[in-house]
Amino acid sequence: xxxxxxxxxLASLLASAAGALLGFAAGRTRSLDGxxxxxxxxxxxxxxxxxxxxxxxxxxxxxxxxxxxxxxxxSTTVPTWVTIxxxxxxxxxxxxxxxxxxGAYILVxxxxxxxxxxxxxxxxxxxxxxxxxxxxxxxxxxxNPFITMPNPPLDGPGPNPLLQNHVLMAVHPPFLxxxxxxxxxxxxxACAALIKGRLGHGVLKPLRESLMLPWxxxxxxxxxxxxxxxxxxxxxxxxxxxxxxxxxxxxxxxxTAALHSIMVVERRGxxxxxxITLVQASFLLVLLGTFMTRSxxxxxVHSFTxxxxxxxxxGFLAAxxxxxxxxxxxxxxxxxxxxxxxxxASREAMFLVNNLLFVxxxxxxxxxxxFPLVVExxxxxxxxxxxxxxxxxxxxxxxxxxxxxxxxxxxPWGRATRAxxxxxxxxxxxxxxxxxxxxxxxxxxxxxxxxxxxxxxYAAHVTLKEMFLPMFQRMKRGDTVAAAFVEGxxxxxxxxxxxxxxHACVVIAFIAIAVSSSNRQTTELHFQKGQTQQASGxxxxxxxxxxxxxxxxxxxxxxFAVSRNGKQVATLEPRMNHYERMxxxxxxxxxYTTAAGDLYIxxxxxxPAVETASVTVFASPLVVWxxxxxxxxxxxxxxxxxxxxxxRAAREAKxxxxxxxxxxxx
Amino acid sequence: xxxxxxxxxxxxxxxxxxxxxxxxxxxxxxxAFGVIAASGIxxxxxxxxTPTDLTKAGDKAYGATIRLGGMVAPGSIQKHGGxxxxxxxxxxxxxxxxxxxxxxxxxxxENIGVVVEGTMVRGGYFQSNRLMVSHNxxxxxxxxxxxMDQKQLRKMIEASDPAKQD
Numbered sequence: 001x002x003x004x005x006x007x008x009x010l011a012s013l014l015a016s017a018a019g020a021l022l023g024f025a026a027g028r029t030r031s032l033d034g035x036x037x038x039x040x041x042x043x044x045x046x047x048x049x050x051x052x053x054x055x056x057x058x059x060x061x062x063x064x065x066x067x068x069x070x071x072x073x074x075s076t077t078v079p080t081w082v083t084i085x086x087x088x089x090x091x092x093x094x095x096x097x098x099x100x101x102x103g104a105y106i107l108v109x110x111x112x113x114x115x116x117x118x119x120x121x122x123x124x125x126x127x128x129x130x131x132x133x134x135x136x137x138x139x140x141x142x143x144n145p146f147i148t149m150p151n152p153p154l155d156g157p158g159p160n161p162l163l164q165n166h167v168l169m170a171v172h173p174p175f176l177x178x179x180x181x182x183x184x185x186x187x188x189x190a191c192a193a194l195i196k197g198r199l200g201h202g203v204l205k206p207l208r209e210s211l212m213l214p215w216x217x218x219x220x221x222x223x224x225x226x227x228x229x230x231x232x233x234x235x236x237x238x239x240x241x242x243x244x245x246x247x248x249x250x251x252x253x254x255x256t257a258a259l260h261s262i263m264v265v266e267r268r269g270x271x272x273x274x275x276i277t278l279v280q281a282s283f284l285l286v287l288l289g290t291f292m293t294r295s296x297x298x299x300x301v302h303s304f305t306x307x308x309x310x311x312x313x314x315g316f317l318a319a320x321x322x323x324x325x326x327x328x329x330x331x332x333x334x335x336x337x338x339x340x341x342x343x344x345a346s347r348e349a350m351f352l353v354n355n356l357l358f359v360x361x362x363x364x365x366x367x368x369x370x371f372p373l374v375v376e377x378x379x380x381x382x383x384x385x386x387x388x389x390x391x392x393x394x395x396x397x398x399x400x401x402x403x404x405x406x407x408x409x410x411x412p413w414g415r416a417t418r419a420x421x422x423x424x425x426x427x428x429x430x431x432x433x434x435x436x437x438x439x440x441x442x443x444x445x446x447x448x449x450x451x452x453x454x455x456x457x458y459a460a461h462v463t464l465k466e467m468f469l470p471m472f473q474r475m476k477r478g479d480t481v482a483a484a485f486v487e488g489x490x491x492x493x494x495x496x497x498x499x500x501x502x503h504a505c506v507v508i509a510f511i512a513i514a515v516s517s518s519n520r521q522t523t524e525l526h527f528q529k530g531q532t533q534q535a536s537g538x539x540x541x542x543x544x545x546x547x548x549x550x551x552x553x554x555x556x557x558x559x560f561a562v563s564r565n566g567k568q569v570a571t572l573e574p575r576m577n578h579y580e581r582m583x584x585x586x587x588x589x590x591x592y593t594t595a596a597g598d599l600y601i602x603x604x605x606x607x608p609a610v611e612t613a614s615v616t617v618f619a620s621p622l623v624v625w626x627x628x629x630x631x632x633x634x635x636x637x638x639x640x641x642x643x644x645x646x647x648r649a650a651r652e653a654k655x656x657x658x659x660x661x662x663x664x665x666x
Numbered sequence: 667x668x669x670x671x672x673x674x675x676x677x678x679x680x681x682x683x684x685x686x687x688x689x690x691x692x693x694x695x696x697x698a699f700g701v702i703a704a705s706g707i708x709x710x711x712x713x714x715x716t717p718t719d720l721t722k723a724g725d726k727a728y729g730a731t732i733r734l735g736g737m738v739a740p741g742s743i744q745k746h747g748g749x750x751x752x753x754x755x756x757x758x759x760x761x762x763x764x765x766x767x768x769x770x771x772x773x774x775x776e777n778i779g780v781v782v783e784g785t786m787v788r789g790g791y792f793q794s795n796r797l798m799v800s801h802n803x804x805x806x807x808x809x810x811x812x813x814m815d816q817k818q819l820r821k822m823i824e825a826s827d828p829a830k831q832d
Contacts, residue, residue, distance in 0.1 A: 360699060367703055386710035386731060393706055524769060576772060585772060604769045614769045 002067045005055050005146030012048035012099070013136035015041050016129045023126030027195060035122045039110055042125055045132055046107040053100035056093065056145060060086050066152040069093050069145035075158030078552045082159065085170040089159035091294060091309065092145035094173065099135050101174075101181040106132060109185045113206055120203045123192035124185075131184050134316050142308040161579035164552060165586055168228040175221035176248060180286045182214025183251060186258075187283035190276045194327040197334030199265065199272040208262045211279060212641055215255045216634045222248050223630035234574075234589040234602035236522065236618035238626070241390040246369040247289030250362055255282040257358035264351045267413060269338025273328070274355070276335075280324040285362075287317040292369070342415045350408030357401050364393045395448050399455060402510050405503060406432075406459030409466045428461035435460075439515070446518035456511045463507060467500035498640025505633035512625035516597075520620040524604075529611040536619030538599055539563045543571075545608045554578045556585070558606055558613045562592055562599060574603040574615065597621035712783065717760040720786065727786040734762065734792060735781040743776060755780065755792075763791040773799045 019041025026034030056069065060083050065071045073086045073093065088097040106128050113121055139145070163169045189207045193199045225245060226238035239245060258278035264271045295310025341348050368385045376382055410424040435457025436450055444450060470488035475481060479488075489497045523535040527542035534540070543559040557575040561568055570592040576585040589602040598620050605614040712731045720727050720734060739761060742754035751774075752765045764782055774780070774797070784794035 363699070364703060368707060371707055382714035384712045384714070384733075385707055386712045389706045389710035393703065526769075587772070603772075605772050616769075 001055065001059050001064055002146045002148040005052055005059075005067070006140070006144070008048050008052035008055065009136060009140045009144075009146065012045050012052065012103075013133060013140055015045040015048055016132040016136055019045055020126050020129035020133055023122045023124075023129060027122035027126060027192070030122075032118070035118065035125075038122055038125045038129075039114065042106055042110045042129060045129060045136075046103040046110075049099040049103040049132070049136065050107075052139075052146075053087070053096050053103075056096055057084070057087055060084070063156075064152075065154070065156060066149050067145070068147035068149055069096075071149050071153055071156050073159045074156040075552075076155050078158045078164065081167075081170060082164055082552070085163075085173075086159045088173045088177070089163050092139075092143045094177075095135065095143045095294070095309070096139055096145050097173075098177055098181055099132075099139055101177045102128075102132055102135060102184060105182055105185055109188075109206075109210060117202055117206060119196055119198075120189060120192040120206075123195045124188035127188035127191045128184055131187075138309065138312055142312050158552065161553070161577075161586065164579070165577060165588060166228060166232045168224055168231060172221060172224040172228055175217050175224055179214045179216075179218025179221050179248075180251070180290065182210070182217060183255065183283045183286045185214070186211040186279045190279040191324070191327060193335075194276060194331040197331050199276065199335050201266070204262060204266055207279070208259070208266075209641060211255060211259060211262070211282075212637060215252070215259060216637045218248065218252045218255065219630055219637075220634045222252060223627060227627055230623070231591065232588060234587045234616075236520065236589075236600050236602060236616070236620065237517075238623075241365075241368070241385075241387050243369050244293050246365050247292045250289060250365055250369075251282045251285040253358050253362045253365070254278050254285060257355045257362075258282060260351050260358075261355050264348050268341075268348055269336075270340060270348075271352070271355075272335040272337070273332040276332075277328060278355075280328070281362075284317065284321055284324065285366075287313065287320060291317055345411055345416060345421050347408060347411045347413045350404055350411055354401065354404045354408060357397055357404065361394060361397050361401075364397065365390065368393075398510070399448065399451055402452065402455040402459055402507070405506060406455060406462050409500075409503070410462045428458045428465075431461035432456075432458035435511075444515060444519060446514075449514040449518040452510055452514040456507045459507045460504065463500050463503045467497060467504065470496070494642060495640045498636050501636030501639070502633050505629040505636065508625055508629040509633075512622040512629065516620045516623045516626070520618060523617045523619075525615055525617060527613045527615065535617040536599070537564065538617075538619070539566075540601075540617065542611075542613060545606065545611050545613070547608065548575075552579070555588075556606055556608055558603055558615070560601060560615075570599075572599075572601050574601045576603060576606060593624050595624065598623045717755055717757045717762045720762055720792075721760040728788065729785060731783070731785060732792075733781055733783045734764070734794075735779070736762070738774070738776050738778055738780055740776045751797075752791075755782065764794055765791050766794040766797045768795060768797055770797055771799050 019038050022034055022041060023038040025031075026038050056067070059067045059070050060074055061080075063070065063074055063076055063083075065074065069090070069092050073090045074083065078086075086093065088094045106125075109128070110121075110125060113124075117124075158164070186207055189203055189210060193203050193207070222245075225248060229240070229245075230236075230238040255278075258275055261271045261275040261278060265275050291310060291313045294313060341352065343349065368389050372382070372384050406428065407425065410428065412420065412424075416424075432454040435453040439450060439453040444453065468489070470493050471481075471484045474484035474488045521536045525533050525535060525540070527533065527540075529542055529544050532539055532541040539562070541561040541563070543561055546557045546559060548555045548557055555575045555577050557573045560572045560574070562570045562572055572590040572592055574590045575588045577588055578585045587603050589600055591601075592599040598618075600618040600620065602616045602618070603613060604616055607613070710731075712733055714733050714735070715723070715727075717734065717736050720732070734755060736755040736757040739754040739756045742752075744752045746752060746765075750765065750767050751770050752763065754761045754763050756762070764784075766782060766784075778799055781798045782792065782794035783796040783798075784792055787793045
């Protein structure tokens with residue numbers, strides 16, 4: 001089976017390399033036959049690489065320990081779901097999984113753009129398959145999971161226990177990969193546009209949509225990573241500015257900026273080179289993130305081993321960087337500028353501010369993440385950049401972004417009169433003040449959290465007003481509420497509705513993050529069996545210790561009854577999990593979640609013999625809204641991607657939008 | 667939506683001035699950002715040191731945030747009232763007395779690899795607010811009379827759970 005795997009990988013390397021050359025050649029000669037053949041090689045590559053990944057999954061499920069990767073991470077004693085997710089639980093498998101996802105993306109992108117965008121498609125295929133060739137090379141060489149074991153073991157150790165500890169770890173990596181790998185597709189379109197020296201309306205739609213989809217996955221994966229940290233690591237928080245977390249955030253920041261600047265290109269025909277740069281930067285930051293998490297330069301939960309893979313990825317990152325910069329340098333002048341920014345108080349100016357803030361954030365996080373690496377490489381001293389750096393830098397910029405999120409959509413495109421601006425900007429202040437007062441009454445005292453509440457209230461007002469504008473206009477014309485909602489929000493102007501859903505969720509997420517971090521209460525308690533103590537308005541009773549056996553682990557569980565105002569509301573069971581492979585146990589907290597806030601118990605010490613336990617209790621308000629808002633945000637953005645039933649309908653919708661929102665077409 | 671470019675030269679000059687002004691403002695903002703970021707990083711660096719490094723540094727060790735890694739010296743653990751614990755961290759070469767205010771984790775005991783974060787204070791001990799037990803399974807205690815492999819020790823400090831930075 002290992003040999004078949006190796007053959008598939010080598011064949012995929014050949015197919016992608018040949019297809020890449022054909023693609024670039026067809027782009028140069030504008031040969032339609034060449035394009036056809038490039039497309040066929042793309043399909044062939046996808047079949048081969050996806051086949052190889054499925055073969056590995058089959059070997060894992062069959063417990064075929066003659067395959068090196070199965071021998072490394074497989075085990076007959078773990079549950080089936082752990083066996084399935086083992087494909088991405090360790091280094092070599094995760095790169096094979098990367099290949100699988102890349103194959104799926106290239107397949108869908110090539111198929112959906114067939115027969116269209118003939119100008120851009122050949123070069124785009126060339127870029128995609130070049131990336132594919134690199135990853136096939138990586139799988140065939142430094143990260144080969146298909147090595148035949150001469151003496152196959154009878155059983156394997158199973159994947160890293162930390163990854164088995166929570167089911168979220170099974171879903172987080174696929175989302176991350178769908179986000180990361182998907183950035184290859186818009187990168188291909190952006191490079192193709194540069195090669196052709198034209199970023200016309202034709203390529204904007206596939207560029208935007210192929211950027212939106214990985215952006216959705218990346219957003220959700222960042223949230224899932226935070227949620228996992230919260231549920232598993234036991235320190236009561238969800239974000240620590242760990243290099244691994246930053247690695248997923250960096251491309252998200254530039255991609256978010258690009259999604260906004262694309263709209264300016266669509267409307268005004270400006271910021272073309274800037275948009276392309278942002279798309280390219282997103283892909284390069286994905287490669288940087290892959291290097292940081294896969295090479296072991298930062299030793300943490302996510303970096304599995306040190307190997308030859310790091311330098312290989314770094315080499316590819318350097319090549320992609322040089323390629324992107326060279327393309328930009330030689331071609332950016334060819335992109336024609338069709339308009340300009342009319343004034344400081346216009347929507348496009350706010351888009352520009354938004355973009356600058358996102359780039360500022362990207363640099364802030366990038367510097368803090370990479371600085372220790374550079375110092376270590378140059379001076380040989382080891383250090384890290386502490387959390388206060390990130391907090392103090394990011395919070396003000398985040399508040400500024402929230403401000404722009406509120407003001408931007410209220411302002412019209414192009415020039416606006418003073419009266420228009422006043423009418424748009426003044427009323428939402430009332431909502432902002434209301435939010436601050438409510439927050440203050442609910443014991444929020446931290447200045448930045450109050451600022452966030454004010455700006456969030458302002459933004460919520462503007463967002464909701466803009467969101468339902470088409471519906472209200474239809475109702476004014478005499479439509480019923482239901483008809484106006486279906487016509488104005490669901491059938492036409494879907495993209496507009498979707499983007500305001502995303503904005504509303506961002507506002508909720510901002511408020512939840514600010515309040516949950518500034519108003520968190522921490523209590524350290526020591527319990528004897530049967531003892532009841534108070535923490536943050538809850539009564540906690542320690543019921544005792546229980547030992548539990550599962551096939552892959554043993555647990556020491558501390559049982560707590562949680563009651564509020566004399567009524568029991570939950571039983572919490574923080575625990576210590578013992579895995580065979582690890583000498584030390586892994587603590588696992590337990591959480592009681594309500595809409596108003598979470599009660600979180602983390603075990604720091606437990607003595608089963610005399611039944612005593614030391615715990616840290618965290619009470620954090622609104623945490624659950626972070627997860628909910630990001631999930632709804634992803635669903636909302638996905639809704640915006642649903643194509644209109646007919647192209648004609650789409651055109652009509654566009655015209656209707658132009659008529660509906662009269663102040664916007666000033 | 668089309669733009670009219672046939673403007674008189676007066677506005678052209680004005681536009682040029684606006685542009686220069688914009689570039690100037692942008693440069694000032696970029697420099698300001700650079701300065702703020704650099705000082706922000708400088709104030710928040712966490713150094714990874716071994717007891718030998720710390721002893722060598724002498725007076726320079728005071729005040730800086732340090733992540734110190736080593737073994738819990740046998741017989742050095744003293745419990746003070748509440749959750750406070752005092753012990754010594756050694757690496758075969760040097761010993762550093764440590765006082766910590768947090769509840770020690772489940773696995774804390776003699777001869778185990780630990781990483782503590784905090785600062786060296788003038789009283790001659792290391793005041794720590796974080797205590798982590800090393801999760802490194804390959805870790806071995808040093809043989810008598812030998813100093814621990816400093817490289818391996820540094821690796822352990824680096825690998826200490828970075829998520830618990832609170």
